[in-house]
Amino acid sequence: MDTGPADFPVAERAARVLDSAPVGRRYHRLLLDAPDLSARSRPGQFFHLLCRDAGGQGPYLRRPMSIWRCGPDQPLGFLFHVKGRGTAALAALRAGDRLSMVGPLGQGFVLAPDWRRILILARGVGLATLAPLTEAAAARGIAVRAVLSAQDPADLMQAEFAGASGAAITAVFDSDGGSAVPAVEALLRQDVAQARPDAVFTCGSNRLFMLLQRLAAEQGIPGQIALEQQMGCGLGMCFCCVRQVRGEDGTVQNLRVCTEGPVFDLQAALAW
Ligand SMILES: Cc1cc2nc3c(=O)[nH]c(=O)nc-3n(C[C@H](O)[C@H](O)[C@H](O)COP(=O)(O)OP(=O)(O)OC[C@H]3O[C@@H](n4cnc5c(N)ncnc54)[C@H](O)[C@@H]3O)c2cc1C
Ligand code: FES
Numbered sequence: 327m328d329t330g331p332a333d334f335p336v337a338e339r340a341a342r343v344l345d346s347a348p349v350g351r352r353y354h355r356l357l358l359d360a361p362d363l364s365a366r367s368r369p370g371q372f373f374h375l376l377c378r379d380a381g382g383q384g385p386y387l388r389r390p391m392s393i394w395r396c397g398p399d400q401p402l403g404f405l406f407h408v409k410g411r412g413t414a415a416l417a418a419l420r421a422g423d424r425l426s427m428v429g430p431l432g433q434g435f436v437l438a439p440d441w442r443r444i445l446i447l448a449r450g451v452g453l454a455t456l457a458p459l460t461e462a463a464a465a466r467g468i469a470v471r472a473v474l475s476a477q478d479p480a481d482l483m484q485a486e487f488a489g490a491s492g493a494a495i496t497a498v499f500d501s502d503g504g505s506a507v508p509a510v511e512a513l514l515r516q517d518v519a520q521a522r523p524d525a526v527f528t529c530g531s532n533r534l535f536m537l538l539q540r541l542a543a544e545q546g547i548p549g550q551i552a553l554e555q556q557m558g559c560g561l562g563m564c565f566c567c568v569r570q571v572r573g574e575d576g577t578v579q580n581l582r583v584c585t586e587g588p589v590f591d592l593q594a595a596l597a598w
Contacts, residue, residue, distance in 0.1 A: 452530015549592030
């Protein structure tokens with residue numbers, strides 16, 4: 327059977343950078359001119375980015391990056407921690423430069439039509455992955471409560487998380503001990519008792535994931551987690567991104583974060 331570009335939903339695209347700016351001490355944001363990709367992207371999905379600066383310097387392998395901003399008539403956005411060679415090359419891009427992207431890829435978050443309240447628990451740059459979920463939820467009239475954990479107030483990125491969603495946010499910090507697991511557990515228990523969420527979501531911290539998984543199981547609340555893993559192809563072919571996930575029958579399976587994930591059922595995911 328003949329297949330044309332319209333039959334293949336994911337293609338490489340060189341998108342124009344609209345805006346490139348540092349955020350806080352360690353992070354950077356990029357906004358791109360790719361209206362059709364932005365309209366097709368779903369919270370929790372990611373793009374595989376070729377991280378080359380304007381001089382063509384950068385690593386050979388693409389780097390996976392969650393969609394931070396997306397939607398009809400919105401630039402496509404990424405928010406990232408400048409960590410190594412790839413993200414440094416991304417941060418060196420300027421307005422007018424072009425960025426080669428493949429995506430949107432992977433399975434995003436799911437919002438059930440009858441949910442009215444959700445609770446988000448995010449740590450560090452994990453909030454970039456969860457940010458578009460707040461806007462998708464707000465658009466459906468779902469109230470969002472979020473607990474954001476960061477090293478200190480300068481590291482928080484609250485505005486980058488909430489956008490225009492109106493999410494009610496409580497921030498906890500390492501610098502004052504508020505982000506310690508017992509303190510976060512007390513906060514979450516209080517929150518659940520006051521306004522039981524229909525579902526919970528998390529990304530960015532193993533210890534907070536384990537806490538949320540335990541609480542959600544105890545309370546019978548469904549949940550989802552976005553997992554990370556270093557990637558090769560990003561397209562399901564190389565199996566370099568497998569993580570162990572519990573199947574419905576209780577057996578442990580090796581699933582590809584790029585294809586079966588990055589979003590998994592909270593109770594199926596295993597701690598790392
Ligand atoms: C689906 C997905 C979505 C992601 N979304 C975001 C995002 O929105 N914002 C963001 O800041 N980061 C995100 N990441 C992580 C991001 O891909 C890595 O930080 C990036 O690839 C690092 O590239 P680098 O060349 O700068 O650093 P490298 O030199 O490749 O790595 C620097 C250090 O980070 C470690 N590292 C690299 N990649 C990962 C990874 N995937 N998981 C854990 N450790 C890693 C390396 O082992 C090394 O110690 C995401 C990862 C995945 C899999
Ligand atoms: S990165 Fe190649 S299969 Fe996932």
